[in-house]
Amino acid sequence: MSAPGKKVFELFVSKIPWTLGTKEVKEYFGQFGHVRKCLLPFDKGTGFHKGFCWIGYTTEEGLHNALHKDPHVVEGSKLQVQQNMMPFTWRRMDKEAEES
């Protein structure tokens, strides 16, 4: 496997209510471990976010803590949380380059 720093512990979260912003989502998922990245894409045309986001933990533990909690209810809305199975392209390509 590649260098340990490359390893990613990511969640894919959907059904996020519009009232939550990046800060709130990051805060909520921060309770399970240190959040390295929180990407909640907004549609610049409408000003609303798209209802899903990626949460990256620094440690595997954080990821597991988050996955073990069910349900995730924030401000009365249930979020759908799953491990991110769709890593980004460049990451995959890097991996392939290293393997071959």
Added chain:
Amino acid sequence: MAALLRSARALNLSASPLLQIKRTSNHRQTISRFYSRTVGGRGIGVCSRQIISGSFNVKSLSPCSSAWPCSGTRYYGTPAEQKVVARDEPSLGVRNKQSHQFDWALAKLDSSVRRTGRVTKSLLQRIFHDICRTGYPSGNQALLLLRSCGSLLPELPLAERTEFAHHIWGKLLELGAAYDVSHYNALLKVYLQNEFKFSPTEFLAKMEAANVQPNRVTYQRLIAAYCQVGDIEGASKVLGFMKSKDLPITEAVFNSLVTGHSRAGDMESAVNILSVMRGTGIDPGPDTYLALLVAYAEKGDMDKIKETLNQVENTDISLMDRDLMQVVFTLTVAGHQQHVPEVLEHLRHDGGFVPDAMNLCLSLITQGHESTAFMLLKTFPSVQADSQNSNGPDVGNFFLRHCVNTNKSPEELVGFCKGLMDSNLHAAPMQFTLYCALEAKKMAPAIEVMKTMKEEGLPIRPHYFWPLLAQHKRDQNTAGTLEVLKAMQELSTEPDIDTYCNYVLRTFPSVDSARTALAVLGCMVPHWSFLGLSAVSSPSLPAIDIGVFRGNLIAAYFLLVHVCTGNLVPPRPENMAYFLYHLFDGMSETEVQAKEEVLREYLQQLHKKGICIPVNIYRGIRNILDSHHVPELIKVPLLCNCYTELNQEVASSSHTCLPSLPAGCSHSRVQQRTALIFKRLISAVCAEENLPRALELKAEHEDKMSPSCYALLINLCCRHDNPEEALNLKRELARMDSEATLDVNKYMSLLRVLSKHNRLEVDILKEMKEKDVVVKDTAVVLLFHTFSAVALRGDVAALRRLQDTTFALGLAKPTSNLCSPMVTMYLEKGDFAGALEAVMECETQYHQLPRIHDVLCGIVKKGDTELLQKAMDFVSQQRGEMTVLYDLFFAFLQTGRYREARKIIETPGLRAKPGRLQWYAEKCIGSNQMEALETMVDLTAKLFECDRDEMYHYLLCLCKDTNDWSKAEAVWTKMQEENVIPRERTLRLLADIFKTNNQEVPFEVPEVKQPSSVTAFSSVAYAVLYTSRSSAEAYNVLKEAERLGKALVPACYDALIKALLSSGSMEDAMAVKDIKQTCLSLSFPDALASLKTMLQMDQVPSQLALTRLVQGLGNHGDIKGIQEVASLIKSLSPSLNMSSMLFVNNMALAHIKNGDLERALEDLESLYTQTADHSQQSIAFVFRKVVEAHNDEAFDKLRTMAERLCHQFASYKPATDLFLQCLDTGRVEEARQLLQVASLRQRLRPFSISRGAAQTCRIKNLLELIPDFAEKELVYAYMMKCHAMDKNLEAAKALYRRMQAEGLQMNELSLKRLAQLYKKAGEPVPFEEPPETFKFYADKLKASTLPSPEDD
């Protein structure tokens, strides 16, 4: 008529004071006069509801006043106009394709109406816009649009709806829509629903000018229009006219008159109408009482309302919630809100309550009565927060949104929110209201709601303001932006970096102007947030999260594209797809639309550079472009290729489920000529039905008897009802060859004869089981006849034994049909109790309810209530209440007890079951029961979710069968009355009935695309072959095709030959072979000629047909032909998505066929040496054809060429294709050589194996050749798929063990497959089966492999 009415108007004017006094008596006379002459007034039953709503200004009641605005009629076109409008029609072919594009949109509109009883303005506008943009609206598209402009738009004020209808009318007329009477009637309905005041005389005049004949529905609606304004005189004139034309006067007319009198201020006459109705033989229906109730509601007479409701309860009429809602609406609009709660108590909350109540709420809000609407909202059932979704209740979203959209005051909004929270209907109404306000970019209510939220202690976050800022950014409205910032300050919400970067700063023309403006406001802008702006220009930025800048970078990149469209491909082409996705994702709808041309050009450039996009990313891009309403962009070649690929994917997956061909013939086994001759002799004698002679022959030539001869003889004995001899022969056959098996049909005839003589049939069944004889298709029918024959004898014991053995052995599934003979036996005897017992037994044993309909009909006819109760209880317990209700409904219809049938179908909560309705309709059509069918269509008019067009289509089918055009015309009129939009096929059927009776078709008949005759005949032949397995019928189709000089697709001939051979028709098979040869050898020049004619006639040939044609030409070495086709379809090719390789490959094959191998190689090689990119160019087809033709010379040369291309030009595609082709055809040796010579090992990508069909041998060969294949997991996944398809559990188990041994993880889809294999074999699954569906895992897998690179 128009003239007549005009004079009536004049008369009315002068005589009005006089008439006013004696109106009542005068009118009564009119009615009794015309009614004495109406016969069978009930002739046409269903009356649509003329729901007349809204308040009425009494002063405007005066008839014929100048208050009729002319604007209403401004839009009608006269025939002259209709013809003058230049219709520069494009070719019919293109027009056909265009019309298909809208079908989904119209279906969407239609389904919205069916589900919710309303459409949104935006959906309607979008569809209208789409139709206008592409032009050529068809008649029923226009009808659907027009119809939607009335009460289906509760969110729009009445005047706006009519305006929209007029806009549509005018615009479509301009575009060449042809209006017929149904359109005028629909417009009238819209006028009535919108209470639009117009002049009926002028309306008729316009119709007359357009040469459209008014019909019964037109007059009925004109009467309603007069009545709506209380003009009884006008209504009477039209009535008189209807009478003179002998048009039937239906309930609807009387209902209008009730309204008319009441609006004229004469309640006494209004009430009197009911007795007049009864006097003429029409019972007042629910709509009559509704009209009366509405009349009282307008006056606010609550006592009378209650009295009428009681009166209704004593009849067998039931008013639906929808009717009472009409009363609520009228009470409110007329200013008697105080009575509303009392009416609300009468609501039953049945089936369609929620959608109807929602529509009422919306209408009330639109017309400014939101407090009554809120009262109604509070009666909504509170949805319990289900465990699946722990989100709180959210009843009333639609209410809040509409209140925001109709600009209700912020105080009111807040009041409703609090009300909803207090009654526990909604958990977060404030947030939702805010969301609606933001979505609609309404600043004032948004800020007000936020203020309240703040007071309530709810958080206010910076991103709540972004939608408002985004709007100002788009408009470059700095003032607006500053206003929002000020509001943020007031709400003490600090803008964050994203707010500044993404929304605020980019609104200002420059960084400096932003800084100054913000400084005035006192905003402390962190200086580094200005970096966001400058990111585009300065690449030497400190490392900040790239995500923040991605949008900017892409936008900047696009600007560059804009400036110098040309050589712009990102350094890594494989990332192009992602780049494009983000590019489209980052652009707003308006941006994309504005830059559509530039984008198109850019995409085309990329296409030329050979950039290709993986299918799954293409899906994403397509969705974005769809949502941006630029579907045209998807048709750019770059994206188009993906589109075809996607289609092929779908096509190939459906292809694999085709049934396999019948087994090959057994003739090949017969080797000795004498044996053959003997068999022919036997079959000839059998064909003559000469049993003694056949047995004689057998005795003479015992030694020449083959199993097939025995089979023929046994069958003959069965036909001659000779079980003794048949059994003898069978024993002899078993002695001769214990393996010999009769085919299923012969077993069936044997069974029939034996059971007839009550002998040993159980043994035969057991033998069939042992020999694995499968009973299906036609054999099941034979089995059924056997059962029926036993039933006919009345031998209960024998029948039971036969049935039970058959089902217990699993020879045939216990279907309703196979179980029915037992029931039939009792029915024949008239023993309904026995029949019911038999049905109940079947249900308990086999879960079938055979002939329950007939049993119920019998019981109903007999009037045995006790037995009926028993049957109902049983069915209800077994199948649920819904099934019983339908069973009863049909039984009552069948026995002519329509009153009872109506009662049943009006059961609250009952919804349409299309399958059941279809069953009964087809039964009626089959047995020509017009009355029963018509009654069913009438009674289901108000059935929840009933597809009305479908219902009328059934009626028309029967009209077609009986060739009754006048009935068909009446059906069409009825459809207009009920406001049903016919689908195209319904209109075509109707037109067909008119045409066959030499009647003029009174509407525009939708065009129909003619399928090419070759495919049409082929598919018919295929269908016959596969559905009935009757080769003889398929042969007839073929002969018919031959007579007409049409050829079929070759595969079809082959299938037919096989089928004929297997059924023993050698001669027919030979005949087919001859036909095939003559047809196919002739057909290519013919096909070419017909292609030319097609193109001249503006028909677009199918892609498949063209492909076949070109392949056929290639096969025949017809180079000129291919060139001709290529040039013929050149102009069409962008719309056809034809691969250029089709022509290249087939040209090469044609050269090879003509012996010009060198030329072929030259062409193919230049393909790879002269163009830069060849990832899309596959010559696999050439390889395959050469291998199939065993053309070794060509194969060798091609192989050399492929190797050369590898070495000299680094072009690995041909070699890869050849390698895979070798694997497919089992040429493992050649594949191995190729692998070594061409050093292909590293070039093989999982992509290439996934392309081919999953074939075990192919994958095995691959693994054998390349044991260290990189993507092992993928290969194993495909192997698992193969094993699953072969149902090979053992191999699958082995694979699983192997993967575990190699430490590989099996994916969920494969695990699921394995688990299914275990289950099918009845073994326990030794691991936890993945819980979701196959599709779920397949999609998941697809998603996870999405970024798989496709280089090389």
